[in-house]
Amino acid sequence: MAFKIIMTALLAGSFFMVQAQQKAKPEDTEVWEPVPEKVEPGEVHIEAPSDALILFDGKSLDEWVMTQDRSKPAQWTVSNGVLTVNKETGNIETKRAFGDYQLHIEWLIPENINLEGQSRGNSGVFLASTGKGDAGYELQVLDSYNNKTYVNGMAGSIYKQFVPLANPSRKPGEWQSYDVFWKSPTFNTDGSVKTPARVTVMFNGVLVQNNVELKGPTQYIGEPSYKKHGPAPIKLQAHGDKSVPISFRNIWIREVK
Template sequence: MNKAKLVLTALLAGGFYMAEAQQTAKPEDTEIYTPVPPKVTPGKLEYKGAPSDAIVLFDGKNLDAWKSVDTDGPALWTVGDGIITVKKGTGNIETKQKFNNYQLHIEWRVPANITGTGQARGNSGVFLASIGKGDAGYELQVLDNYDNKTYTNGMAGSIYKQFVPLANPSLKPGEWQAYDVIWTAPVFNEDGTVKSPARVTVLFNGVLVENNVSLLGPTQYIGKPSYSVKHGASPIKLQAHGDKSEPVSYRNIWVREVGN
């Protein structure tokens, strides 16, 4: 067998091995359970308005700043009493406007009478950059973790399946909680390779849970994250997790562009 045939055989074997590995991978392969972040009791959350230079994404009145991810048409979640609530069967929603680097404030609440366990308990997510249909993007997890055990890189305050939160300042179901996020978008070279990765800092109910972490790539439910899609400015997306979870509500959403 000549050298060219040897190389071709090796490449084919490698490709077959990778395809086989992807087929046998399971969600559990990337779940982390220990150590468990320490429980922290946060200070009282006070409802505050947006800064003067902020772009208000939800003012309690309508979803004009949002659209359906699936259809590109109007966002169909429920609006009432100054809040947005996930409406099952309508899919994810995302902002019409795209962003690079920003400061984001968003408040969320799981129902007081919530049921279920683990990931099926108030499951939603804030995708800090939406880069396609469905759940494509970089997810900051939303979940009830006041007294609800799950894998630690899938709990509230985690960068889903990547970074475990430094603490667990979750409040009881039915209480409003807040994320304050500093997002630095990834930068790509012309050939699609990563020039600088995405970075994120997250305060959860005023407690630092992600400290300027460098992301390994967009969120992956199965397998390890990697930067396989070159992209620029992106929408912010909110997740409707489907029938697996109780409806989550959001309010007081604003963003400030930083250094774009």
């Protein structure tokens, strides 16, 4: 009898949990205030050091594959030293998997953009890609120069988790940079978290994430939670909206042993 009672309680708990998840909405995890202070950034363009692995040299996508089918080479556009999103083909990610690292990446929102909110030049740098689609830990890419949106979804945010400490965004049409220092999570043999992921981010030379401890991979709806994984690729997002394509350049990484 006791066993039946326990099983009934467990089933009831699972039922109500599923119901709660079904009722959850994206806006439940949006934060709108306080708005980070605007900062005028200095000039930043960092060339790769001698021990860096060049992920994009302006000519070749040899280090990249399609996320949905890793047997296919990346199918984004390369022209005049710049890599531009191809929304028809989907996300791309690195061939190689990484643990702890230092990453430099530069990105540009076209100056002719005329949309608002999350549709205004949306992409993302997934610091560890944990599956197909948008699975992973997302550092948001967005035009946040003069664009109102929820602050844990603006440029420099760890999407839906951490608001940037400041807003050093440049105007659309100007190159911007992220310098990322990533500490990957570790797990116990039973799959529980041993040490959570941590990340520090410099945005146009301004500290916007200061060694924050992540709650898990990005969740668009609901709260994040960890699932065991090892070293993972870095992914660039082809966001499925009407926003104009975003471009990238000067992408390099230094693995931290």
